[in-house]
Amino acid sequence: MSVVVATSLADAVAALAAQPHSTVLAGGTDVMVDLNAHHAQLEHVVLVNRVPELCTWRFADGWLEIGAGVTWAQVQRELSRWVPALAEAARTVGSPQIRHAATIGGNLGTCSPAGDGLPVLAALDAVVHLVSSAGERALPVGEFMVGPKRTALRAGELITRVVVPVTTGFQGYAKVGVRNAMVIAVASAALVVDEGTVRLALGSVGPTVLRCPQAEQFATDHLSTGMSDAEVARFAELARDAARPIDDHRATAAYRRHAVGVLAARLMQRAITRGRAS
Amino acid sequence: MLHVNGEAFEVRDAAVGESLLFVLRERLGLMGTKGACEQGECGSCTVLIDEQLVCSCLVLAAGAQRQRITTIEGIATETPTDVQRALVDAGAVQCGFCTPGLVVAAHSLLERSPRPSESEIREELSGNVCRCTGYGRIIDAVQRVAVSRASAREVGL
Incomplete structure (x- = not known):
């Protein structure tokens, strides 16, 4: 098993280009469970929770851009005024310990039918942004989520951010x-x-x-x-x-x-x- | 190299997929952090990383380098802390297995919120499972600490 601790987005993309079938590890709250139980034999891991570009959010022109590495604790604490339903969902993710580690990108990447953030992202018509060495692309969240624990993510691709409109209604x-x-x-x-x-x-x-x-x-x-x-x-x-x-x-x-x-x-x-x- | 409780530890002979929990206990001999479910459900392995409460079983040790890790040994040093004394006084320690994780979580909660309500305590400690006490005495202990710290502040101690 090899581990690359990426410290920039370019690092992470390069590591995924070198080993396109790497497992991307952010908060670890899904991947580490499998690893601890010896369900998963991971050959290559790219750790992305130290990538600053992924761990920030910003509001601009009516849209909220949330980095894939933003944790549910951050969503709960910092984003309730922009996306109250997402903050409500964040509050129900696991426990405080889980919310401090688990990320919005991880919720999307795991794509569990029960993922707490996903119905909110779907109802907001969120757009998922992806990057690989071949370039960037963006997919509506409804096209990104393909099935139970299955996504449209291609080998070597990384989720960078999810973009949602800031709405004024309920x-x-x-x-x-x-x-x-x-x-x-x-x-x-x-x-x-x-x-x-x-x-x-x-x-x-x-x-x-x-x-x-x-x-x-x-x-x-x-x-x-x-x-x-x-x-x-x-x-x-x-x-x-x-x-x-x-x-x-x-x-x-x-x-x-x-x-x-x-x-x-x-x-x-x-x-x-x-x-x-x- | 891991930075635990203000000390730098060289970790030798660790396999690359080991969890922080495993490295703390088996490589560094810090046995205060307990391991049980290894799924992030029980909270017995709770530590602080850069002041954030996390389950050490879900942290890849290789990725925790250059971060500040605080375990129960870094919180409770020679004499018991006020949280530990309150847990004992309230009868909130029975088998004791969940206690180190709870002490870390309770200290973190009281730092962020010095006078938590009962529902806040329940929510903030929801990641620490105790199968003995039924939680009432644990909540009682946290409230006792909040009150005693507040009165200590009032008299300027």
């Missing part, structure tokens, strides 16, 4: 797990209201994060007139219909489908209450 994240802390989502949902357009993304209820076009269209058509309880219930039903859950050791498919409808309705109620207040 945004929120909700999650169901077996306990309050240190828990993997059994079902999760993120709702974003952007200039009257509603976007809803679901986590842990499909092979990867799912958007809900029918629920989104229904809510966009009805939100401006204020939604009735029956309309919120219909929105939740359309969200449940969009889910493609499976039975596993954490929950049954039926429970997940039910739970994600409850979360969608709860978030929509919050959005309506917020709309009345403002």
Whole structure:
């Protein structure tokens, strides 16, 4: 096993060009678990948590650029005014110990269907920026996430940053797990209201994060007139219909489908209450 | 070369994939940091790296060079700290396995937030699992420290 401790983006790209099938290690909260359990035999590792270019964020022209190495503790602490739903999701990632190490780029790279940040990024229409020795490219997060723990990342490519629009309407994240802390989502949902357009993304209820076009269209058509309880219930039903859950050791498919409808309705109620207040 | 508790340690004979937890215990003989789940779930291996609370089992030791690592041995030196005394006084130490990680986490919490609420304590210590106490006495101990530090500040100690 070889380890390259990259200290600049150029270093990291060069190391990945030399060994394109290297494992990229940032916070270690996924990779080290496999390594400790001897599930993974890693041949080449490129450590990127010392790359300054990856560990910063900036706001410019209505967009927030978040470096892939920004930790969930930073998102929780520093980004709540720009992306409140992402900060809410950050607060539910693991424990303080995990949040100090785990990064937004790692969440994307691992691409677990249960990744807490991913429904929010999907609902925000985030764009993922990648770099390799061949150059840069950018992908909408919905195209980046291909399946369970599968992404569009090519050999030798590195996630550099994720770019999200800063919106002014309601945004929120909700999650169901077996306990309050240190828990993997059994079902999760993120709702974003952007200039009257509603976007809803679901986590842990499909092979990867799912958007809900029918629920989104229904809510966009009805939100401006204020939604009735029956309309919120219909929105939740359309969200449940969009889910493609499976039975596993954490929950049954039926429970997940039910739970994600409850979360969608709860978030929509919050959005309506917020709309009345403002 | 690792910088632990203000000292520089040359690490010899380590394999490149070893975790910081393994190196601390097996290479440097610092046995205060405990290992249990090795998945980041239990917090018994909690240390500070550059003042940030992390699980040492999830840190690649090779990548922790040139960072400031603080273990329980660096926090609790010769005499027990106020947090340790409070844990004993509150009856919050039973088997004791989670205690070193909890002491590190509690010190870190009280540095950042001198008068934490109960819910804040629960949230901040949520990464440290204790299977004996049910947490009530641990929270009690942290609150005792917060109160005694506040009254010490008031009288200018």
